[in-house]
Amino acid sequence: MKFEDIEIEDVDFEAMLEESFKNEESEGDLVEGRIVKINEDDNQAIVDVGTKKEAFLSLDQLRDESGNLLFKEGDDITVVVTGKRGDRLNISYELAKKQRALREFIAGYDETQEYIIEGEVIKKNKGGYIIECDGLDFFMPRTLSYLSQKIDPIGKKVKAVITKVDKDKNSVVVSRKELIERENGKIDEIAEALLNSKDIIKGIVKKITSYGAFVDVGGVDGLVHYSQISHKGPVNPSKYFSEGDEVNVVALEYDKKKKHLSLSIKDAHSDPWSDIDSIVSKGDTVAVIVGNIEPYGVFVDLGNDLEAFLHVSEISWDKNVKHPGDHLTVGEQINVEVIEIDKNEKRLRVSLKNLLPKPIDQFCQNNRVGDVLKGEITSVTDFGAFVKLDEVEGLLHNQEISWDKSKNAKNSFKPGDEVEVKIIKIDKDAGKISLSMKALSDSPIKMFAKNHKVGDIVQGKVKDKKDFGVFIAIDDQVDALIRSEDLFPLKIEEIEKDQDISAVIVFMDEKNDRLRASVKKLQMQEEKDAVAKVNADQDDSMTLGDILKDQLKK
Secondary structure: OOOOOOOOOOOOHHHHHHHHHHHOHHHOOEEEEEEEEEEOOOOEEEEEOOOOOEEEEEHHHHEOOOOOEOOOOOOEEEEEEEEEEOOEEEEEHHHHHHHHHHHHHHHOOOOOOOOEEEEEEEEEOOOEEEEEEOOEEEEEEHHHOOOOOOOOOOOOEEEEEEEEEEOOOOEEEEEHHHHHHHHHHHHHHHHHHHHHHOOOEEEEEEEEEOOEEEEEEOOEEEEEEHHHOOOOOOOOHHHOOOOOOEEEEEEEEEEOOOOEEEEEOHHHOOOHHHHHHHHOOOOOEEEEEEEEEEOOEEEEEEEOOEEEEEEHHHOOOOOOOOOHHHOOOOOOEEEEEEEEEEOOOOEEEEEOHHHOOOHHHHHHHHOOOOOEEEEEEEEEOOOEEEEEEOOEEEEEEHHHOOOOOOOOOOOOOOOOOEEEEEEEEEEOOOOEEEEEOHHHOOOHHHHHHOOOOOOOEEEEEEEEEEOOEEEEEOOOOOEEEEEHHHOOOOOHHHOOOOOEEEEEEEEEEOOOOEEEEEHHHHHHHHHHHHHHHHHHHOOOOOOHHHHHHHHHHO
């Protein structure tokens, strides 16, 4: 609690009281009067108080809680003259009741006893404040109030101790300052004792805020900051405590000027990280309680003031977990495996999926390379598509989608599409499955090979030209590569797109759908055939040079 530091000056309370009485019309003498007339229309009563001037009293002061009048014409009544207005006196029945009650209080006042009042500030004057308590008005000098002059105190609830009673003047002086200084002295004494002893003591949670909890220790309130609640780190106090809970605390520090006592709950308990090796080890299976759930993972409580983090990727073998809250609920107890202990950072990481059967193991029991399955496209990437097969996913790479090299995952599929695929590889240790769609049909080269073989002459149009050679389209499905060195006597720089080229097949790879041809070998083959033909048609006197000259002319 913070109080203003007020320098108390020497004050003449007698003079202050006199000044207060002058400034407060309510401090007039009690006088006896008689109600001579009640005027309901004007809501006034005319009261004879033994003077030449008439006194007027509002009927509102003469009604009970139900609105019934307590007096009638002719009744005697005690009032206080509060002032005058022209030819009329202003009187008050309510103030008279207060003065009479105060006289009764003063008459029964025991100077050997201490009186502490709790009331409301109802008026302010030059000398101080009027405090109303149980229908009685007490005077509190400004210098004994400890009330800020910057804030209007009217309506404020205060506690004060009676310091002076004047029976002659029917007045009581109270002091808030004295109570506060007593309380401050008590706080200083208790706080210093706690700091010196460093003992663990029990306290009661009085109030919980967003920044911590206020705990009562022996009548003094101290603050446990949210960072001093748990060895886990800063936590939300409301998730750990309720008002009225009993907690163990130790004192950390005390600001004597501000009367701020700082407490710690976590320091009242041993730090589990100081002996973490005896509590848990990597690879241990432990039971935990699900705490805070975030989109990126879950914080779980191991007990002993230990907290671990369960990353979203460690919740399930299913890689498509969208949010941990879809799989776990706050307060749920689960078993997890400890996968990391970082003593320096005081960090624990755990895994739930490590304790669950691996889907790849179950998949391998039921499926083999070469099996054909149906699955659903879960995601499409630049390099291929992932296909859900039971509880696992396999990769359908772009090059395995179709024998048509223009097709890829992005222009062929969308998530949710059903596809039929063939298993072409399983890496159980890595948990990877490779799939193929083009393996479900014969390659174009394999179909081509049914009617063609190496050495056959083919003709095609130039489809594409590269630095290393040209591709010719033999038909709609089959392309052949002619390497630069196999183009002779043609020159690659002179070749144009859609140009017809004849070549001989020199290589066929049915599995990988590859075909190579050669113009050079075709040329050599034609020359060889020409020589053989000439030898068959000409006599033996003809030379090889003659035959070549003849062929060149043609």
